[in-house]
Amino acid sequence: MIASAFKRAKTLPLSGKVGLTLVLFWLAVALFGPMLAPYPVGAFVAYDVFEGQSAAHWLGSDYLGRDVLSRLLSGARYTVGLAAAAAMLASATGTALALTAAVGGAKVEEPLSRFMDMLISIPSKIFSLVLVAAFGSSLPLLLLIAAITYVPGNYRIARALAVNLAQMDYVQVARARGEGRFHIAITEILPNMIHPLLADFGLRFVFIVLLLSGLSFLGLGVQPPDADLGSLVRENISGLGEGALAILAPAVAIATLTVGVNLLIDALPGRGKGR
Amino acid sequence: MMEKPHVEVKGLTVTARNAAGERFPIVSGIDFALQRGEVLALIGESGSGKTTIALTLLGHARPGATIAGGSIRVGDAEISTLDRSALAELRGNRIAYIAQSAASAFNPSRTIMDQVIEPAMIHGLMPRATAEAKAVDLFRALALPFPDTIGARYPHQLSGGQLQRLMAAMALITDPELVILDEPTTALDVTTQIEVLRAFKAVVLERGATAIYVSHDLAVVAQMADQIVVLSQGRIREAGAAAQILHAPADDYTRTLMAAARPAIRPTPVKVALPAAAPLLEIRNVTAGYGRIGKDGLPRVPVLRNINLTIERGGTLGVIGESGSGKSTIARVIAGLLRPASGQVLLDGEPLPPGLDGRSREQFRRIQLVFQNADTALNPAHSVGQILARPLAFYAGLKGNAAHLRVLELLDLIRLPASLIDRNIGGLSGGQKQRVNLARALAADPQIILCDEVTSALDTVVGAAILELMAELRRELGIATMFISHDISTVRAICDDILVLYSGTMVETGPRTAFATAPFHPYTNLLIGSVPEMRTGWLEESHAGAAPPPIGAAGDHPDLCRFLPRCAARVDGLCNITPPPRHGLDKGSAGASRILCHHGDESLIAS
Ligand SMILES: Nc1ncnc2c1ncn2[C@@H]1O[C@H](COP(=O)(O)OP(=O)(O)OP(=O)(O)O)[C@@H](O)[C@H]1O
Ligand code: SF4
Ligand SMILES: [Mg+2]
Numbered sequence: 044m045i046a047s048a049f050k051r052a053k054t055l056p057l058s059g060k061v062g063l064t065l066v067l068f069w070l071a072v073a074l075f076g077p078m079l080a081p082y083p084v085g086a087f088v089a090y091d092v093f094e095g096q097s098a099a100h101w102l103g104s105d106y107l108g109r110d111v112l113s114r115l116l117s118g119a120r121y122t123v124g125l126a127a128a129a130a131m132l133a134s135a136t137g138t139a140l141a142l143t144a145a146v147g148g149a150k151v152e153e154p155l156s157r158f159m160d161m162l163i164s165i166p167s168k169i170f171s172l173v174l175v176a177a178f179g180s181s182l183p184l185l186l187l188i189a190a191i192t193y194v195p196g197n198y199r200i201a202r203a204l205a206v207n208l209a210q211m212d213y214v215q216v217a218r219a220r221g222e223g224r225f226h227i228a229i230t231e232i233l234p235n236m237i238h239p240l241l242a243d244f245g246l247r248f249v250f251i252v253l254l255l256s257g258l259s260f261l262g263l264g265v266q267p268p269d270a271d272l273g274s275l276v277r278e279n280i281s282g283l284g285e286g287a288l289a290i291l292a293p294a295v296a297i298a299t300l301t302v303g304v305n306l307l308i309d310a311l312p313g314r315g316k317g318r
Numbered sequence: 319m320m321e322k323p324h325v326e327v328k329g330l331t332v333t334a335r336n337a338a339g340e341r342f343p344i345v346s347g348i349d350f351a352l353q354r355g356e357v358l359a360l361i362g363e364s365g366s367g368k369t370t371i372a373l374t375l376l377g378h379a380r381p382g383a384t385i386a387g388g389s390i391r392v393g394d395a396e397i398s399t400l401d402r403s404a405l406a407e408l409r410g411n412r413i414a415y416i417a418q419s420a421a422s423a424f425n426p427s428r429t430i431m432d433q434v435i436e437p438a439m440i441h442g443l444m445p446r447a448t449a450e451a452k453a454v455d456l457f458r459a460l461a462l463p464f465p466d467t468i469g470a471r472y473p474h475q476l477s478g479g480q481l482q483r484l485m486a487a488m489a490l491i492t493d494p495e496l497v498i499l500d501e502p503t504t505a506l507d508v509t510t511q512i513e514v515l516r517a518f519k520a521v522v523l524e525r526g527a528t529a530i531y532v533s534h535d536l537a538v539v540a541q542m543a544d545q546i547v548v549l550s551q552g553r554i555r556e557a558g559a560a561a562q563i564l565h566a567p568a569d570d571y572t573r574t575l576m577a578a579a580r581p582a583i584r585p586t587p588v589k590v591a592l593p594a595a596a597p598l599l600e601i602r603n604v605t606a607g608y609g610r611i612g613k614d615g616l617p618r619v620p621v622l623r624n625i626n627l628t629i630e631r632g633g634t635l636g637v638i639g640e641s642g643s644g645k646s647t648i649a650r651v652i653a654g655l656l657r658p659a660s661g662q663v664l665l666d667g668e669p670l671p672p673g674l675d676g677r678s679r680e681q682f683r684r685i686q687l688v689f690q691n692a693d694t695a696l697n698p699a700h701s702v703g704q705i706l707a708r709p710l711a712f713y714a715g716l717k718g719n720a721a722h723l724r725v726l727e728l729l730d731l732i733r734l735p736a737s738l739i740d741r742n743i744g745g746l747s748g749g750q751k752q753r754v755n756l757a758r759a760l761a762a763d764p765q766i767i768l769c770d771e772v773t774s775a776l777d778t779v780v781g782a783a784i785l786e787l788m789a790e791l792r793r794e795l796g797i798a799t800m801f802i803s804h805d806i807s808t809v810r811a812i813c814d815d816i817l818v819l820y821s822g823t824m825v826e827t828g829p830r831t832a833f834a835t836a837p838f839h840p841y842t843n844l845l846i847g848s849v850p851e852m853r854t855g856w857l858e859e860s861h862a863g864a865a866p867p868p869i870g871a872a873g874d875h876p877d878l879c880r881f882l883p884r885c886a887a888r889v890d891g892l893c894n895i896t897p898p899p900r901h902g903l904d905k906g907s908a909g910a911s912r913i914l915c916h917h918g919d920e921s922l923i924a925s
Contacts, residue, residue: 211694212689212690213696216687216695216758219685221674221683231697234697234700235697
C-alpha cells in the first residue's frame with residue numbers, strides 16, 4: 044500500500060508534489076511538534092519581547108518573551124487536528140445525508156434539503172459567536188461549530204453528484220436486480236463520487252482552518268494557555284508595526300498549510316476510480 | 319483543371335504506444351481529398367481506424383495516440399501545425415463533430431437549449447436570442463417533436479434517438495464549414511434515420527458545408543456520400559466514387575462488408591411446448607407513463623396505452639418501434655422500475671407487484687434487464703469480476719472460490735478471456751462491454767431477459783456476433799427473451815413473435831413469418847420501406863416518409879389512430895373521426911397478424 048501510494052505520488056505534477064510536501068510537513072509538525080519544541084510552551088525564556096531571529100530562538104520571541112518556535116510547534120496540532128477532525132465530520136455527515144437523500148426519494152430529500160438550505164443561510168461567524176457566547180469556548184464545541192457550519196456545503200455538492208449518479212443506467216440495473224438502498228448508495232454511487240469529494244474535503248479543511256484561526260483571532264477560539272495558529276497571530280498583533288517574526292511566523296504557517304492542501308487536491312488525478 | 323480541394327489529407331499516420339512502450343501505427347498512409355460541398359464516407363468495421371482518422375481533422379488524437387506524420391489541411395488551415403488555442407478556435411466553430419453516442423455527450427443537469435447553443439455562445443458568434451431561434455429552426459429541420467419547447471427539457475426526459483438529433487443541432491448551430499459525422503445514425507431507428515439523412519443532406523447542400531461521414535453501414539453511406547473510402551486495419555482498401563464502390567467493388571474486403579450488412583434469418587428454435595401452463599410472462603392492459611397520475615387515471619406524460627403481450631418459455635418476442643415509442647418503457651414496467659398506471663404484469667400466471675417494492679428476490683432473479691448502452695449500464699468504479707460476482711452473491715449466496723469459478727464460467731460462456739476479470743470497465747471495447755452486460759444478466763440464472771437495443775450502439779460485425787451469441791445461449795439455456803430493437807431486419811431475423819409499437823400503442827402483432835409478407839399495417843409498411851437499400855439514389859426515390867394525403871381536421875376522440883398525422887393510407891372522414899378497430903389480417907400460409915387500423919386486407923394491398 045505504501046509502495047503504491049509512493050508510486051502515485053511520483054506521478055503528481057510539480058505543484059502537487061509541493062502541496063504534498065507541505066501537507067506532510069504540517070502533519071509531521073502536528074504529530075511530533077510538541078516533542079521537538081526546544082522550550083516549554085508557556086515559559087518566559089527570552090530576555091526581550093519581539094526579539095528577532097537568533098541561535099537560541101530560531102523564530103525569535105513573542106510579546107511576552109516566549110519562544111515562538113516552541114509555541115508554533117505546539118500550536119499547529121490544534122489547528123491541523125481540529126480542522127481535519129471537523130472537516131472529516133462535516134464531509135462524512137454531509138455525504139451520508141446526501142446519499143440518503145439521493146436514494147430515499149422525494150419524501151426524504153425535500154425536508155433534508157430545506158433543512159440544509161436553512162443551515163447554510165446562517166452566517167458562520169455569527170453562528171459561532173452565538174454558540175461560543177452561550178456555552179463558552181471549548182475544543183469539542185469548536186469542533187462541532189466547524190463541522191455544523193460546513194455540513195450543508197458538502198451536502199449540496201454530494202447531493203448534486205449523487206442525484207446525477209442515481210440516474211445512471213447501472214443504478215437502474217441494480218434497482219431492478221432488487222438491491223437495497225444501502226447497497227446502491229455505498230457500492231454503486233459512492234465509489235464514483237470519491238474524487239470530487241476528496242477535492243471538497245480539502246476545501247472544507249482550508250475553510251475550517253481559516254474559520255478557526257478567525258475565531259481564535261477574535262479571542263473566541265482555543266483558549267490560553269493553549270494556542271492554535273490563529274491565536275498566535277492575535278496575541279502578537281502588537282508586533283505588527285515592527286514586522287516581528289512572532290506574527291509573521293504563524294501567519295506564514297497558516298498560509299503554507301492552506302496553500303499546500305489546495306495544491307495537493309488540485310493535482311490529484313482527474314478521475315476517482317474508487318481504488 | 320480541378321480547383322484546389324477544400325479538405326486534403328496526405329500520408330496521414332497515427333501511432334499509439336503498446337504495453338512495451340513501442341510505437342506502432344494504428345492508421346497509416348491515408349490519403350484523400352474532397353471539394354467544397356462534397357461528402358466523403360469513411361467506412362470499415364470496428365477498430366478499422368475510422369474515428370481515429372475523423373478525429374485528426376480536429377487535430378485530436380485519443381490519449382496515448384499521436385499524429386505521427388502527414389498533412390491535414392482544411393480550407394486554409396494546416397491542422398497538424400496549429401497550436402492548442404488555434405485548434406480550440408476551430409473546433410465546434412468551423413469544424414463540428416457529431417459523435418456516435420449522444421446520451422453520454424449531454425450534461426444531465428442542464429437544459430437541452432443551453433447545451434445546443436453553447437458552441438455559438440463559447441465562440442461569441444451571435445446573441446443568445448438569435449442562437450435560440452436558429453436552434454428551433456434546426457430542431458424543426460431535424461424533425462424533432464415540439465421544436466418550440468423541446469429546448470426546455472432535460473436530457474433524461476428524451477429518448478436516445480431524440481438526443482442524437484439534438485446533438486446534430488448542436489453541431490450545426492455555428493454553420494461549420496466541415497462537419498464530421500461519426501456514425502450519427504447508428505443508434506437511430508430507420509424511420510428517423512431516413513428523415514435525419516434527408517435533413518443532413520439538405521443542410522450540406524444548402525450551406526455548402528463539406529462533410530466527412532463515418533459509418534459501418536454501406537447502405538446508409540450509399541445515400542450520403544459522393545466518395546467512399548473503405549478502411550480495414552488502419553489502411554485504405556479501396557477508395558473511389560460512391561457508385562463505383564457500391565456497384566463494382568474491386569476489393570474482396572468491400573464485398574465481405576456488403577455481405578455482413580444484412581443479418582441472415584435464423585431457423586426458429588424448437589419451442590418447448592408445455593401445454594396448459596400459463597405463459598412465462600404476460601402483460602395485460604398496461605397503461606403507463608411518467609409523472610403524477612391524474613384524475614382520469616392517466617399519467618402526466620402518458621407513454622404506453624393498453625399493452626397486451628405474452629412470452630412463452632424459451633420464446634422470443636421482438637418489440638419494434640421508433641425512438642420514443644415506449645419500447646424501453648415496456649421493459650421498465652416489467653422490471654418494476656416504473657409502476658404502470660393501470661394493468662398487470664404476470665409472471666408464470668401470478669401477478670407481480672407493480673413497482674419494485676414487494677417483489678421477492680426470487681421474482682427479481684427470474685427477470686433480468688440488459689440495457690441499451692453498455693457504457694452507462696456498467697459501473698465504471700467496478701471491475702468485470704465484481705460486476706459478475708454481485709448477482710451470484712445476491713441471488714445464490716455464492717462467495718469466495720465458488721463465485722470465482724462461476725465468474726470464470728460466465729466469461730467463458732460469453733467468449734471473453736479470463737484475464738479480463740480484474741479489468742476495469744473503462745478498459746473494455748464496446749463489444750466486450752456489451753458481453754459483460756449480458757453476462758451479468760445470465761449470472762442471475764434468469765427465465766427471461768429483457769434486452770433493450772443491445773446491439774444498436776455496436777457496428778454490424780460486432781453486433782452480429784452478439785446476436786449469434788444470444789441465439790446460442792437461448793438454444794442452450796432455454797431463456798426467454800424480449801428483444802427490443804428499432805431495426806426490423808434484426809427483429810425479423812431472430813424473433814418468433816413481433817410486436818410493432820407506435821407512440822405507445824400496439825399497431826401490429828403476429829408471428830415472424832407474417833412480417834415477411836404484405837399486406838402490413840401502414841406503419842409497419844413505413845418501417846420496412848425505410849430500411850435503406852444498398853444503392854445510390856435510393857433516398858431520393860424512396861416514398862417512405864413522404865407527405866401523407868391531405869385530410870380534414872381530426873376529431874377530439876382520445877382513441878383516434880395515433881399514426882394519423884404521418885399515415886400515407888389515411889382515409890378522410892374515417893381515420894380522423896372514428897377510432898380504428900383491432901382486427902386480424904390474414905396473410906395466407908404466412909399466418910396472420912392483428913392490426914389496429916381501419917383498412918382490411920384488400921384495401922391495404924391497394925394503397
Ligand atoms: N423520466 C421521464 N419523464 C418524462 N418523459 C419521459 C421520461 N422518460 C421517458 N420519457 C418519454 O417517454 C417516451 C418513451 O420513452 P422510451 O424510452 O420508452 O422510448 P423508446 O421507444 O425506448 O425510444 P428509443 O428507441 O429512443 O430508446 C419518450 O417520448 C420520452 O421522451
Ligand atoms: S387507421 Fe387510418 S390513419 Fe391509422 S394507420 Fe390505418 S389508415 Fe392510417
Ligand atoms: Mg429505449
